[in-house]
Amino acid sequence: MDKDELINGYFEGSLSESQLEEFNSLLEKDVAFTSEFEFQKELQDSLKKQERQEIKELFSNLKDENGKTETKVIKLRPWLAAASIALLAGLAWWFLFNTGEINTEELYAANFAPYDNVIQPIERGDQLEDLKTKAFTAYENEEYPKALELFKELQGKHNEAYIEFYKAMVLMQLNKQEEAIPLLEGYIEKGGELKDRASWYLALAYLKLNRLEDCKEQLNLRISSGTYKTAAAKKLLSQLE
Amino acid sequence: MTDRQLILQLKQRDRNALKAVYIDYKTEFLKFMSRYNADTDILEDIFQDALIVLFENAQAGKLDALKSTLKTYLFGTGKFMLFKHFRDARKEVPTEETYLFDKYEQAVIEDVFEDEGLSNYQAKLVANFKKLGDKCREILELFYIQGMKLDEITLTQGYENKDVTKSQKSRCLKSLKQLIGNSNG
Known part of the structure; x- marks a missing residue:
């Protein structure tokens, strides 16, 4: 059995006892074999985790659709009230007047929640308080002005693309949508990993500033991509039209 | 149901x-x-x-x-x-x-x-995985996530025989590695 087949057999769970022994002994002495196996194992783990993340997003969309939202961020709770008011108000317009008037503030409040920290997992009580950890800790603790300063400092040192995305999140949280928009646009243009998310937040930032045509254009992009927040984008678009 | x-x-x-x-x-x-x-x-x-x-x-x-x-x-x-x-x-x-x-x-x-989510390296793997063609993503997903054996993939996806499936899979892994190498440099 060649080495590739041993690795395939491992993933299929079809190795016999003697093959498993051979597999293990190669792992101990054959560096190329080990690195090939580790690459494939890492790929498997990554794909699984990615799928789990997507499923959780699906669930949180379901939660939203059921109107039983309870955001993790406590500060946002008053917005829940806004969300239900927006929904009721929306329905009322539809049934009574159908005037087509849109309250962008309420729609924005109903849809905006800052994106989770997916960059720097924070272990509470972590000794290693580097700049990145500090920035994301402030972000998670909703200390937005502090987070903004730290992200700026971090950008001066590393300038990794994700910083722009999270800076934009902070600015939106501080009601500075005008400043968030160019960051999000730039991030999407560069093809940042979270670009689907960025496009959703860009749509919301446009909404807040009453740039409805730009907002609708982004929402349509969300819907046609079929990835992040498709259902929410459809719902919002129908409310806008 | x-x-x-x-x-x-x-x-x-x-x-x-x-x-x-x-x-x-x-x-x-x-x-x-x-x-x-x-x-x-x-x-x-x-x-x-x-x-x-x-x-x-x-x-x-x-x-x-x-x-x-x-x-x-x-x-x-x-x-x-x-x-x-x-x-x-x-x-x-x-x-x-x-x-x-x-x-x-x-x-x-x-x-x-x-599960604490993707590490930076894993996120990069996934991002590059998404750049692969449909055929490659499909065969790798079936094998690594859905846990299908190469024989089963050969049958259900209409590959000629197991060797073809095997070399298709290894070509896809190679492309993925190249993509990752490019995004590093």
Whole structure:
């Protein structure tokens, strides 16, 4: 059995006892074999985790659709009230007047929640308080002005693309949508990993500033991509039209 | 939909089936688990994790010969996770009969429970994986996530023979490595 087949057999769970022994002994002495196996194992783990993340997003969309939202961020709770008011108000317009008037503030409040920290997992009580950890800790603790300063400092040192995305999140949280928009646009243009998310937040930032045509254009992009927040984008678009 | 149909769909990685299970059992799950005095936030997280375990173990064929109902399996997974959470938090764990999971199933439960999301490197792997062509993504997903054997992939995806499937898979891995190499430099 060649080495590739041993690795395939491992993933299929079809190795016999003697093959498993051979597999293990190669792992101990054959560096190329080990690195090939580790690459494939890492790929498997990554794909699984990615799928789990997507499923959780699906669930949180379901939660939203059921109107039983309870955001993790406590500060946002008053917005829940806004969300239900927006929904009721929306329905009322539809049934009574159908005037087509849109309250962008309420729609924005109903849809905006800052994106989770997916960059720097924070272990509470972590000794290693580097700049990145500090920035994301402030972000998670909703200390937005502090987070903004730290992200700026971090950008001066590393300038990794994700910083722009999270800076934009902070600015939106501080009601500075005008400043968030160019960051999000730039991030999407560069093809940042979270670009689907960025496009959703860009749509919301446009909404807040009453740039409805730009907002609708982004929402349509969300819907046609079929990835992040498709259902929410459809719902919002129908409310806008 | 019957349990059997749901399990078949879960095996095909059909997310709509998973949505259906979520909607059918969420309220009941939270109500049932509330007897253990845990925060609702924790129970909601556990419910989602338990559904992911159900999804993954269905794909691994662990539910093919399920003797209980799907609900019992799901709630049993949730209980297993909650008790693990209690143990980790050094709280008292109720002594009661729990569903018996085999080693593989337990490993999946623990893995989902402890999943802290993608590392930077893993996120890069995924981002580059998404740049691969449809054929490549399909064969790699079937093999690494859905756990199909090369023989099965050959049959269901209409490859000429196992060798063709094997070399297609290794070509795809090579492209992925190249993409990652390029994005590094």
